[in-house]
Amino acid sequence: MSLHDDMILMGEKAVAASRELAKLSTKKKNAILEAMADELTAQKEAIQEANAKDLAAGKEAGLSSAMLDRLELNDSRIEGMVKGLSDVAALKDPVGSEISNWNRPNGLQIKKVRVPIGVIAIIFESRPNVTADAASLCFKTSNAVILRGGKEAMHSNLAIAKALREGGLKKGMPENAIQLVETTDRDAVRELAQMTGKVDLIIPRGGEGLIKAVSEMAWVPVIKHYKGVCHTYVDATADVDMALAICENAKVQRPGVCNAMETLLVHKNIANDFLPEMIARFKKCGVELRGDETVQAFDSDVKAATEADWPEEYLDLILSIRVVDSVEAAIEHINTYGSHHSDAIVTADKDSEKAFLAQVDSSSVYVNASTRFTDGAEFGMGAEIGISTDKLHARGPMGLEELTTYKFVIEGTGQTRP
Amino acid sequence: MSLHDDMILMGEKAVAASRELAKLSTKKKNAILEAMADELTAQKEAIQEANAKDLAAGKEAGLSSAMLDRLELNDSRIEGMVKGLSDVAALKDPVGSEISNWNRPNGLQIKKVRVPIGVIAIIFESRPNVTADAASLCFKTSNAVILRGGKEAMHSNLAIAKALREGGLKKGMPENAIQLVETTDRDAVRELAQMTGKVDLIIPRGGEGLIKAVSEMAWVPVIKHYKGVCHTYVDATADVDMALAICENAKVQRPGVCNAMETLLVHKNIANDFLPEMIARFKKCGVELRGDETVQAFDSDVKAATEADWPEEYLDLILSIRVVDSVEAAIEHINTYGSHHSDAIVTADKDSEKAFLAQVDSSSVYVNASTRFTDGAEFGMGAEIGISTDKLHARGPMGLEELTTYKFVIEGTGQTRP
Incomplete structure (x- = not known):
């Protein structure tokens, strides 16, 4: 199969998973998040072995010590990911909450209700712990996620995603709720950014070059986490x-x-x-x-x-x-x-x-x-997926609510339009 | 000057106008909207003369009777535009309203406040009354607007925009709050859609082809008003x-x-x-x-x-x-x-x-x-700029609130981060 076909298939799987995610209760989602946390702990050794491969390759490739530091998954960083998953489980689930409601003179009752966005693609660079952080926030809000990390962290990202999936599946997570792009082909990013009807939002997290490139090639909505001057x-x-x-x-x-x-x-x-x-x-x-x-x-x-x-x-x-x-x-x-x-x-x-x-x-x-x-935790929003410098949908710290959209639910008793 | 330079200049003027718009009170904005309505009435003859030119050219070009009907500005349609402006003046102004507020343990007071989006570009097709409708909704929400209508309605659009501007200026509307693209060059749409940092949002209103083209070429955020199946x-x-x-x-x-x-x-x-x-x-x-x-x-x-x-x-x-x-x-x-x-x-x-x-x-x-x-008025939201089929920022009928974004306003007493 071509890269294009591979990516379309990945998109279709994500859409199918998003339909299943829409049916999960908060309680079930939290149990799945806790199972992911447990599995991360259980697979700590395998994750650190994978990370050692990335670190060795990074040293050989001459990565700076700052980049190698960001890449490293020492004990405390793995504990940080595990704690992060539990913290997200403990956060209030925004899905299904009512933003507002009102009645119309004709008797229609209108409610504006928070719902998942659908399928979110996240493009990130060297820190492998983003795999767990981003996946957990998207999962908590019933969004299917497609993650695309940097090639220098590929072994680490794969090991983390494997643990998350295996943990989640034990408690009934929909298959393909969390997918990781396994190719390092740069065109995979273009495919994700242009997958209208399958990807509902793409979030590039990284340097200015990445963000600009994704914004310009994208056909699907982008939320940029740009620089702070x-x-x-x-x-x-x-x-x-x-x-x-x-x-x-x-x-x-x-x-x-x-x-x-x-x-x-x-x-x-x-x-x-x-x-x-x-x-x-x-x-x-x-x-x-x-x-x-x-x-x-x-x-x-x-x-x-x-x-x-x-x-x-x-x-x-x-x-x-x-x-x-x-x-x-x-x-x-x-x-x-x-x-x-x-x-x-x-x-x-x-x-x-x-x-x-x-x-x-x-x-x-x-x-x-x-x-x-300016930070999700400092603002009291719990975890954040980043700080949006865009003006549409989400501005500033982007927490769980900003990973949802809304729908209008209209209840009638047979009303027709005159 | 090249088309590119022309459009950049238009974008810069819009940004400057948006800064002035941020300072206007609701009362002043409403007086400006009423002045626009008065001027539309006063310039009715000139508008209809311009419209006659478009209709004659349309007939010669073999436009369908349905298209000619959409193009026509008869008395009742002009009255409709005038009433539309007054109706928008009477709507509640969302700008400055507080969405939520909370205090942090460190004493910081955080407010989430509705603010204008900034500069909105609207691309539309044959109906010239969109010029007045879209301009009034953007103006009421303190956004600068750049309008780009169909070439078959160019004379009509120019005449309406002239009346709106002349009416508004009498009551202190910032110059360039409402601009109309006067070239029929199709590349103007591309320029608008790629004007990062000057255009904050582009809304294509029209057929599937237009919407798809704008979404694919855009570097700035797009909200699509797509088909309804x-x-x-x-x-x-x-x-x-x-x-x-x-x-x-x-x-x-x-x-x-x-x-x-x-x-x-x-x-x-x-x-x-x-x-x-x-x-x-x-x-x-x-x-x-x-x-x-x-x-x-x-x-x-x-x-x-x-x-x-x-x-x-x-x-x-x-x-x-x-x-x-x-x-x-x-x-x-x-x-x-x-x-x-x-x-x-x-x-x-x-x-x-x-x-x-x-x-x-x-x-x-x-x-x-x-x-x-499914309609802004039927939902009780007042006028609408369209019905978004996108999931981000605005979904369903897009009224005045959806033409705003928010900012966080944080008030302290000297707090620093430990």
Whole structure:
């Protein structure tokens, strides 16, 4: 069979599984998730053997130590996957819950009810634990999932998927509820992205190149988890100590993640009171600073920021700083250069706050808090499949509810349209 | 300038307008909508002159009488547009409304708030009144809109858009909140569909060919308003009189629309009691019937249905009929051949009802009512921009709420992440 035929068959199996999934009770789904967790534990050795093959091949291929680290399934990471499955079992099942209901004058009763999306394809890169995390979230929401991981983690992904399937089948999981693409042929991604009528949603998780390629080739809906160029704007009326703490946290606490601050904007009237101390604290933390001329005047270690700095996601201990004339200028900068992810204002002024929250076009807008809180768990949504930078269907942290859609259920007593 | 540069400029203008729209109050937006309505009335003669040009060109080009009818802007259609604008002004504004809010143990207050999507592109075919309808719904929800109509209605569309803009500008509408693509170059659609970062959503309204082409070329999110292959399933326990009335209504009341019934499924145990009378009533209404062998045995005028009939959207007085063994077989047929639009069961059995409503994978599922009710106004949602057959973001009738997205607004008192 051709790759095309293989993938179509995989899609058809997923659709068939999704029909069976629609019939499962929450109780049954949770028992299946627990069985998956048990089987992951039981097959730990086999998974680590498979992982050792990937690690050896990765070393030979010259993967960076950061990539090898992401690839490794040590004991604590396997325990993390097992705990993750149990945690998802414990989460509230959104499927079947009523979003709203109303009656019409003609007696029709209309309910808007959460239902599974259907078949979700997830394309991911090196971390093999995504296999378990993504599969469990899709399964909990009664979606069939087709996983396509990176080739450098193929043995690990296969071993994890095998354990999940074998565990799930023991408790009556529909066959093919969880499928893993076993070919490393890059055209498999194109096939998935163009499988109209079989794949209902494709989620690319990974670098900018992968996400752009999938978006452009896709015929089915895509939700992008794109980069985070996050800002903190320190307004003229900000409490200086609060601003210092928030900015340090947003930049330094974990610089390699999408909700970390990449650009600091400072109102000109507070620059003298705030910037010298802020710059000193960042230098102490080893942050490389790149500023406009006003910022550079405060400290000779501040390099000159160029136009290329403003849209840059450093994911590192690097920060660009700009002094602005007004909250409007800060909003304009963020909407122009940001990635619509997470942006914060530190202020004591209600008008500035209102303008910032209303006009900054980002999924999460903060007043007087660190952008580092943009996260499914921190928001209290439980596990997340990622943080959407798209505007449709799901924006910001994507939890279980965002893995569902809805249908209208209309109950009548014989109504016909006049 | 090249077409590409022209379209990019149009996109940039729309983005700039969307930023201004985010600042408008509901009161101001409603005043602008009323001013648009007034200006449409004031410019009625000019609009009808433009429309006469399109009609003359259409006749010369040999357009069908149905197409010429859709193109015509007679007095009552212009009044309809004017009333439509006032109706939209009177609808509740979803922008800024709170979907939910909660507090976190660390004191963060999180609100999920409805916000505009940003820039919406709408591609439509012959009906020029869509210019006013779509523009008003997008404007009410503070979205900038780029409209691209069919070339056969270009003069009419230009005249309507001119009136809307001139009316709106009198009351402070942001310039470029409503733009109309003035070139008939088909590549303009491709440009719009691939304008990542400028167009947030593209909605193709029209035939299957247009929708498929836009979905496949698009890099930006698409919401499809696709065909309606709607079913009514008459279960073994159905009230026969109710079933007769519902089926006649679903097929005959307005056969040319997407929520009309195209296939009737009948449980074998009720076929003898139901089908002879149903067939007689359909014949009286002039409906051409195509059935399986069991159905054909009831009446020699029933033609043989072929495999090609089951997925067909007739949009006409034609109906395919199939006798099935069970509610499961009916569900399987609908999920296989339907278009996930609107499907109904007529039954007195609670188990059949439950299985049908849960397992039929359609945007609107009915028990004991006609599928003809799938409509924004009939659902009580006010005006609709169309009926989505997609599963993401909007499913079924798409009203004002579905023209918004949300953001998380997080208010803190200096919280940082530990």
